[in-house]
Amino acid sequence: MIAAGLDLGGTKIETQVFDAGWRRVEGRRDDTPKDYDALVALVAEHVRWASGRTGAGPVGVGGAGLINLGTGEALAANLPVTGRPFPADIAAAAGRPVTYVNDCRALALSEAVFGAARGASPAVGLILGTGVGGGVAVEGRLVEGPSGVGGEFGHMAAPAHLVAEHGLPVVRCGCGRLGCVETYVAGPGMTRIAEALTGRAMTPPEIAAAKATDPEAARVWGLWCRFAAELLMTLVCVVDPAVVVIGGGLSKIEGLAEDLTAALHGAQLSGFPVPRIAIAEGGDATGARGAAYAAWQVAHG
Helix, strand or coil: CCEEEEEECCCEEEEEEECCCCCEEEEEEEECCCCHHHHHHHHHHHHHHHHHHHCCCCEEEEECCEECCCCCCEECCCCCCECCCHHHHHHHHHCCCCEEEEHHHHHHHHHHHCCCCCCCCCEEEEEECCCEEEEEEECCEECCCCCCCCCCHHHCECCHHHHHHCCCCCCECCCCCECECHHHHCHHHHHHHHHHHHCCCCCHHHHHHHCCCCHHHHHHHHHHHHHHHHHHHHHHHHCCCCEEEEECHHHHCCCHHHHHHHHHHHHCCCCCCCCEEEECCCHHHHHHHHHHHHHHHHHHC
16 A cells, blocks of 8 residues: 545544555545544544554545644634644654645645646646635645645635625625635525525525526526636636636536636636636545645655
8 A cells, every 4th residue: 555645524534545556445434523632532543544554655634724834733613623733743643744734735636636637737626615725736736835825715805896796795704804705605605695685595405406497596506606706717817727626515516617617708808718627536535535645745755
């Protein structure tokens, strides 16, 4: 076995072990503890379990939230780790080094190397789910900077013209800032748009199911696509990616890639091309594979 990766989220810890062809050969899954000490202990147990199958092979952890690169402390909304030196505590409890990477960045790396963006550069991974995040990969490596917040695409400002045009509420994001684009583009944001436009508290699955037959759902969907396209346009202006790979729960909506491509053409500067928009291919293993590959890159330079 060449490497292992942990996909760590608010509800589950899933560890995948990969062979030299980066095929998943074994896995383990547990519920995520709600207590910090129990979480560290269980993640360390997963690391030791993986080490028993990879020997000296690298182990990566792809986890929700951010790590302050100056202090080593974590910040997360759905893990009990905020203010704690989470990666260092995992390594100490496991008795071996681990590579820690944000889970959205892990998916971006996995899809750039093994998935829907393989062979393309630059590649952007964009997670659209209960939150919004992602990462940028160039020539099969994540683009990383000194703050560690690169890829937090959901916390860029929402497009003011769309907010004003439709009289949408400006709300405080979970990050503490006002008016983040995540508050409209994430799953709860789609519901927020529906409530503002129609007075109906429609969920994303309800909107997706009705957008072809219900004029109100179609209106909500169209505006949501415009918000998402403005986010994509910002990424085009900054990164100019060849491919944007969409993951997360909203990526399962039928026709998403096609509708976002059409909306992005409407947002792009006249006459200029837009990147290919694709749906993530890696399934449940993609985040763990990205974490494992990030650890393998650290080990092999």
